[in-house]
Amino acid sequence: MERLEVELLTDAGNDAVLHLPNRKFPGLLVQDDSLSILRAQVAELSELCKARDLAEAREAASLLLSE
Missing domain, CATH: 1.10.10 (Arc Repressor Mutant, subunit A)
Incomplete structure (x- = not known):
């Protein structure tokens, strides 16, 4: 498993918009x-x-x- 630093684009909550390194578009993290x-x-x-x-x-x- 690899550890990465990601950019959090929203406030903490039940879901979050993240930007992963080397990805053009952000992603959505859902619990x-x-x-x-x-x-x-x-x-x-x-x-x-x-x-x-x-x-x-x-x-x-x-x-x-x-x-």
């Missing part, structure tokens, strides 16, 4: 618990689409987008 919640929301949206429940899928997608 594992936040990523897990996001994954669960996407999985729910996928299941609603598979079930062809488009009204609920639209609502779930809208909530996901707003967050």
Whole structure:
């Protein structure tokens, strides 16, 4: 494992924008618990689409987008 110095572009919080050396664009660091919640929301949206429940899928997608 390599240790790097990174530039923190945002205040500390649940997520952070970082700029890694030798990368053109910054990246986003998301805490594992936040990523897990996001994954669960996407999985729910996928299941609603598979079930062809488009009204609920639209609502779930809208909530996901707003967050």
